[in-house]
Amino acid sequence: MKNWLVIASLLFIVSSCLEFDDVKFKGIESVKFPKVDQKEILIDLSLKLDNPNNYKIKIKPSVLDVYIGGVLMGQVHLDKKFVIKRNRENSYSTQLAVKLEDGMLFSLMKFATMTEVSIRFKGRVKGSVYGINKKVDIDETKKINGNLLNIFGKKK
Numbered sequence: 001m002k003n004w005l006v007i008a009s010l011l012f013i014v015s016s017c018l019e020f021d022d023v024k025f026k027g028i029e030s031v032k033f034p035k036v037d038q039k040e041i042l043i044d045l046s047l048k049l050d051n052p053n054n055y056k057i058k059i060k061p062s063v064l065d066v067y068i069g070g071v072l073m074g075q076v077h078l079d080k081k082f083v084i085k086r087n088r089e090n091s092y093s094t095q096l097a098v099k100l101e102d103g104m105l106f107s108l109m110k111f112a113t114m115t116e117v118s119i120r121f122k123g124r125v126k127g128s129v130y131g132i133n134k135k136v137d138i139d140e141t142k143k144i145n146g147n148l149l150n151i152f153g154k155k156k
Contacts, residue, residue: 023057026049028148041100049092051087055086058129059078063075070109074101119141121140
């Protein structure tokens with residue numbers, strides 16, 4: 001019992017010593033849609049992120065609600081973990097699965113014709129630093145070019 005208390009105390013001290021700066025989203029480099037159907041869209045995404053911290057951050061499988069143009073489109077599932085390198089701005093590729101709400105595939109086609117559309121991610125992202133897990137609340141809204149939502153790859 002005494003060892004468990006010592007280990008818990010050390011973990012608390014180490015976790016409270018970690019100073020955390022937010023990872024900065026720098027942009028979307030590429031978007032591909034390998035699978036599109038009425039219920040699910042798979043997205044191969046390349047993001048540019050800047051980690052100003054002196055340690056790498058492991059992002060674990062997470063689920064976020066996604067809103068496009070203020071409308072709930074569905075849930076984004078990050079099923080594979082990836083590591084954000086320390087003290088570096090870098091590109092990261094990952095695959096997301098979007099579970100669509102009923103009838104939202106046609107709404108996406110409408111948004112794809114717009115020059116600018118707002119996209120909002122809301123939920124919790126799981127991560128870890130030095131083996132210490134943490135959940136971070138996310139509520140981010142960004143403006144993107146509607147052409148990025150062109151899931152059928154047709155030129156306008």
